[in-house]
Amino acid sequence: MPELPEVETTVRGLARVLDGRRITRVEARRADLRYAFPKDLGQRLTGAKVTGLGRRAKYGLIHTDRDDTMIFHLGMSGSWRIDHATLEKHDHLLLETDEGKRLALNDPRRFGSVDLVPTEQLAAWPAFKALGPEPFDLDVRDFQKRLRGRTAAIKLLLGDQRIVAGLGNIYVCEALFRAGIHPKRAGGSISLDRLNRLVSAIGGVLSEAIQAGGSTLKDFISPDGELGYFSKSFLVYDREGKPCVCGGTVKRIVQGGRSTFYCPKCQR
Secondary structure, eight states, rough: OOOOOHHHHHHHHHHHHHHHBBBBEEEEEEBSSSBBOOOOHHHTTOBBBEEEEEEETEEEEETTOOOEOOOOEOTTTTTTEESSSOTTTEEEEEHHHHHHHHEEEESOOOOEEEEEEGGGGGGHHHHHHHHOGGGGGGGGHHHHHHTTTTTSSSSHHHHTTTTTOOOHHHHHHHHHHHHHHOHHHHHHHHHHHHHHHHHHHHHHHHHHHTTOOOBBOTOOOTTTSSOOOOGGSSSSOTTTTTHHHHOBOEEEEEETTTTEEOOOOOOO
């Protein structure tokens, strides 16, 4: 599943061709993805000028001068294609700009979604209402309060979008490794000093992944067709049985139905 760095990479790629441009054509080539497309999507977007793009958690945001925001989620396999020569089977939403740029939201598994809401109501949109702070906005003392008294494993808590918005399996594994924290450690038992290291590690690994264009795992590609290469920098993720930089061996366990990769020698 595309995680925060992949969505941020996508948004930045779309901004290069959408920001400041007018949308001249909208075509939904099917009625739905994971959820139905808004029935008035074409009417509200056609002729609208894009005033900016952004991201909230793992959702991309396209703002318009009609005070609407299109919210998209890439699901398990979604990506945007720009200036495609021909349409593909799984190009489900098409946009065209006044500059003649053609964009297609491609989603083979159709777990993605598209919605259109008044911009002033974004914070009240159901999926956004309960979200925690963005990883780059984490305050360590607020973070400690959110974890206080929690006995669940820190790996699982970091995947709870109510605690931190946008973190996913890959980058949680990498951040916990960098902070030297065992993924099974109870969230409420971690000291402020170690949480401070974790906050720094989260910001660092996400920033590096965005700089690298994300991690290409199975389906993800950026809008310009480039593959992310942060996967070449993984220190523990998907490295079961391989040596850790400390001399230990990377292990894999299952937590909450997802694989967790860690080094038992240097993560405590």
